[in-house]
Structure formats: C-alpha cells, structure tokens
Amino acid sequence: MNKAQALIVDDEADILDLIKITLGRMDIQAVTALTLGEARRQLERDRFDLCLTDMNLPDGTGLDLIRYIGEHHPALPVAMITAHGNQESAVAAMKAGAFDFVSKPVDLQLLRRLVGSALKLRGRALGDDTSTTTPLLGESPAMEEIRRLIAKLARNQAPVFITGESGTGKELAARLIHVQGPRREGPFIPVNCGAIPQDLVESELFGHKKGSFTGAVSDKEGLFQAAEGGTLFLDEVADLPRPAQVKLLRAIQEKSVRPVGAQREVAVDARIISASHRDLATEVAQGRFRQDLFYRINVIELRMPALRERPQDIPLLVTRLLTRLARQQTEPGYTPQPLTLSPEALAALQRHAFPGNVRELENILERATALCDGERIEIQDLYLTKSAPLNPLDPTMQTAVHPNGSAPQNPSATVDPANWNIPAAARKLGMTPLAIRCRLSRLSVA
Structure with a gap:
C-alpha cells in the first residue's frame, strides 16, 4: 500500500511543523x-487520504474548504482545527460535513487517534456492510432514504441524535452507523439512560475510584471508557438528571x-450517538x-x-x-415451516396504525x-380490536375518480366511500389525510 498522504491547511508555521512531525512519525506524508x-x-493536483484545516485562513474559512471538499472530493475525510473552547466552530464544522475536530493547543494523542480513524476510511467502501448486524428492512422511499443517510453519517464522527417513536428501530440505526464506519472494530456500548x-448515573457513565462513596469497594471504569475506540449509544438521553x-x-x-x-480527567475516544422518543426541544423549553x-x-x-408512514413495507416485515x-420453534429433527398470512389478515395489518411500530407488529x-x-x-387470529387505530396512509385504498375530473372542495365528494383513497383526496385538496378523516367524521361519512 502506498504511503498515506495528508493535506494540512493552516497559516501558523508552528502548527504546521507540529502536525508534520507527528504525521511523519506515523509514516504519513x-x-x-x-x-x-x-x-x-x-487538491486538484494530488490525491489525499486526509485533510486537516484551521478555521481562520487569510482568504476564507475552514468551513469554505469543508464545503468545497464535500462538493468536489466527497470521499476525502476532513477535520477542523478549532480554537480552544470554541465549540460553536466545531459544531458548525461537523454540520458542514467535517469528519471530526481537534482543538488548539493540539493534543497529540487525540490527533493520532483522529488520523488513525480517518485512514481506516481509505480504500474502504463504507455504507454497504451490514453483515454484523440486522439490516433495516423495507423498500419504501422512507427506508431507502434512511439507509442513504446512515451510510453518509457513518463516514464522520459528528454526534448524531436519533428521533422517532418507540419501536421504530433507533438502536438498530445507531448500530448500523457504527458498523459501517471506521470504528466498526471498536465496541458498540448501548445504555438506556432511563434504566x-x-x-x-455518574458512576455508570464516567466510572469511580475506590472509596469515593459507600459501596465503591474498587475502582470501576465507566461506559465512556468501555466504549474507547468505538461508539457509545445513549438511548433515552432525555431521562438523564440535570447534574449528569x-x-x-x-x-x-x-x-x-x-x-x-x-x-x-481521563481522555476518552468514543463517538456519541443519542436517541429519545421525546421531543427534546420541548424538554428544553420546559x-x-x-x-x-x-x-x-x-x-x-x-x-x-x-411504521404507519411506510405500510408498503409491512408484507416484507411480516x-x-x-x-x-419459526426458527425459534425448531426442535431436534424438526424445523416447522413459517406460517403465512391470508390476504384479509395482511390488509388488516396495513390498515392498522401501529402505535408501537415494528415492536408491536x-x-x-x-x-x-x-x-x-x-x-x-x-x-x-390477529385479535385486532374494532377500536384499534386506523392508518390514514393505508395503501390498500383504491383511487376514487370524480365524475367531472375536477377537484371538488367537499371532502365527502372527493372521497368516494366505496373506494376510500384518502391520500389522493388529501393531495387534491391540499389537506393532510388526518384532516380529511376529521372532516368526514363530522359529515358522518366515515
């Protein structure tokens, strides 16, 4: 393999010399x-495996360079060198597409770790390795977009916050980001903050020293240390107490x-991915x-x-x-065939709104x-009660055609009760499917 090559962009000679010496000892040109x-x-003349750039440059900013690299050299990992304590610059850099950041004065140990993670991306096609974890199932546009975003997020070290209702696969998404990225060989440590x-909490996350409190009979490393070189997944992060x-x-x-x-303090190198089913903006406001x-x-x-937003994925999931x-029921000498669903049972599932999502299914x-x-x-056999919530995005509803081809203003005219294509009616009227159902309910049509 050819020697790795890094581009260092900074107008301070001391910083350039320090980084060049450090990279030289790592056999990086x-x-x-x-x-x-x-x-x-x-960048136009040569091929690089890593770029490090300062934020402030004589003729622009590091953000300008990050955006340029993202547009013209998207496979090149780029990290930002920020002023000490300037977290706003670090966040802005990662939002712009930076792989990671390092603060001045440059901590050489952190720099070496950052460079090592970046070089693991060299020559590796990320985003297509799901062999070590369960893939996210679904052929709907929504799931195609999720897989595309996960592959993109796997290439950098920016903190990711995963939102979604309970049972939508937040931990699975976090695992996929981990295994498709340069930290795949490190541990993936999930923790439910609410449990x-x-x-x-502080002892579990950060560890403790012997005798620091009653019951601390020995030193214990925390989950941050356990996730060294890998990913720490903080599920239900909204449940953390304020001191923590x-x-x-x-x-x-x-x-x-x-x-x-x-x-x-002890230096730690772990990527942070967090999740919550709550609206954190509301939690902040309150x-x-x-x-x-x-x-x-x-x-x-x-x-x-x-799941109700992608009912077309239900047959594959089923x-x-x-x-x-069926595999779980396997006994020595006997492997039962998986059961199937009748068309009526499958249609009933696609009409169901699934408040508990895939876990409920x-x-x-x-x-x-x-x-x-x-x-x-x-x-x-499904035991779905008559009061079970209906899915307003049910794809089994057939298209209703208005007799004169126009877009009527009355939802009861747009939605033929015999055909029930509420999504199509909503598009014609510029309304949401839920609003259509509410209107029909008041008109005693639904």
Whole structure:
C-alpha cells in the first residue's frame, strides 16, 4: 500500500511543523497549504487520504474548504482545527460535513487517534456492510432514504441524535452507523439512560475510584471508557438528571471524563450517538433538558419513520418476522415451516396504525403464531380490536375518480366511500389525510 498522504491547511508555521512531525512519525506524508486558494490547488493536483484545516485562513474559512471538499472530493475525510473552547466552530464544522475536530493547543494523542480513524476510511467502501448486524428492512422511499443517510453519517464522527417513536428501530440505526464506519472494530456500548438509578448515573457513565462513596469497594471504569475506540449509544438521553447532563456536556466537548472521586480527567475516544422518543426541544423549553447539551448532541438529527408512514413495507416485515418465529420453534429433527398470512389478515395489518411500530407488529405476529390452529394466519387470529387505530396512509385504498375530473372542495365528494383513497383526496385538496378523516367524521361519512 502506498504511503498515506495528508493535506494540512493552516497559516501558523508552528502548527504546521507540529502536525508534520507527528504525521511523519506515523509514516504519513504531509503536504501543507497556507491559504484556502492554495489548498484548492493542491487538491486538484494530488490525491489525499486526509485533510486537516484551521478555521481562520487569510482568504476564507475552514468551513469554505469543508464545503468545497464535500462538493468536489466527497470521499476525502476532513477535520477542523478549532480554537480552544470554541465549540460553536466545531459544531458548525461537523454540520458542514467535517469528519471530526481537534482543538488548539493540539493534543497529540487525540490527533493520532483522529488520523488513525480517518485512514481506516481509505480504500474502504463504507455504507454497504451490514453483515454484523440486522439490516433495516423495507423498500419504501422512507427506508431507502434512511439507509442513504446512515451510510453518509457513518463516514464522520459528528454526534448524531436519533428521533422517532418507540419501536421504530433507533438502536438498530445507531448500530448500523457504527458498523459501517471506521470504528466498526471498536465496541458498540448501548445504555438506556432511563434504566440507571439516578444516584448511580455518574458512576455508570464516567466510572469511580475506590472509596469515593459507600459501596465503591474498587475502582470501576465507566461506559465512556468501555466504549474507547468505538461508539457509545445513549438511548433515552432525555431521562438523564440535570447534574449528569452537565458532566455529559463536558465529556463530549473536552473528550475526557473525570471518574467520581478522581482528581484528574481521563481522555476518552468514543463517538456519541443519542436517541429519545421525546421531543427534546420541548424538554428544553420546559427546563428539563439543558439547551447547551441539546445543541451539542443534536449536531445531526436522524428521524426514524413510524411504521404507519411506510405500510408498503409491512408484507416484507411480516415474512421476515414469521420466518424468525419459526426458527425459534425448531426442535431436534424438526424445523416447522413459517406460517403465512391470508390476504384479509395482511390488509388488516396495513390498515392498522401501529402505535408501537415494528415492536408491536412482532408482538401481534408472535401471539397469532401461538394461537393459530392452521398453517395460515387469518384475520381473527390477529385479535385486532374494532377500536384499534386506523392508518390514514393505508395503501390498500383504491383511487376514487370524480365524475367531472375536477377537484371538488367537499371532502365527502372527493372521497368516494366505496373506494376510500384518502391520500389522493388529501393531495387534491391540499389537506393532510388526518384532516380529511376529521372532516368526514363530522359529515358522518366515515
């Protein structure tokens, strides 16, 4: 393999010399540029495996260079060198597409780690390796977009905040970001913040020293240290108590933690991915979540779609879940065939709104498998109550055609009760499907 080559962009000679020496000891050739224009010329003349750029340049900013690289050299990892304590610049850089950042004065240990992670991207086609975890199933446009975004997010180290209702696959998305990125060989440490007793949160996250509190009979490393070189997934981060939020903010900003009872901080190298089913903006507005922490963990937001938003994926999910349930019933010398669904049962599932999303679908199928007497699950085996919520995006509804071809203003005229294509009617009227249903209910049509 040819020697790796890095482009270093900074107008301070001392910084350039320090980074060149450090990279030289890592057997990496460093090419330097003092200005934005010179950096662009270097990028056009040669191929690089990594770029490090200062924020302030004589003829522009590091953000300008990051955007230029994103447009013309999208496979090149670029990291920002920021002034000490200038977290706004770091966040702006990662929102613009930076792989990571390092603060001045440059911590050489952190720099070497950053460079090592960036070089793992060299010659590797990221975004297509799901061999070590369950893939996100679905052929809908929504899931295609989620997979595209995950592949993109896997290439940088920016904190990601995953939103979505319970059961939409937030942890699975976090695992995919991890295994498709340069940290795939490191650990993936998931933690449910709401499941940790409040008086033990700091000890669990940051570790503690022996004797620091009653019951601390030995030193213990925290989850940040356990995730060294990998990814720490903070699920239900909104449940963290306020004192722990302060320490979490510092840990993310300074890339170091102080165990309970310790005198010194310990450097940590873990990517942070967090998630919550709550609206964190509302939590901030009501004073339950720190605004500065929200700003720091929400550098990039990934929203997982609810199952009712992609009902066309239900047949594929049903097939996979029933196959898995059949495997779980395997006994020596006997492997049962997966059950199938009748067309009526499948249509009923596609009409269901699934407040519990994929997790609810799995529970319904597991119950139906246990109670079904034949080889095919019928609609009555699903035990969906008549009061179960209906899906306003049900794709099984057929298109209704207005007699004169015009777009009537009365929803009851737009939606033929015999055909029920509410999404099509909503598009004609410029309304949401839910608004259509409410109007029809008042007109006693639905």
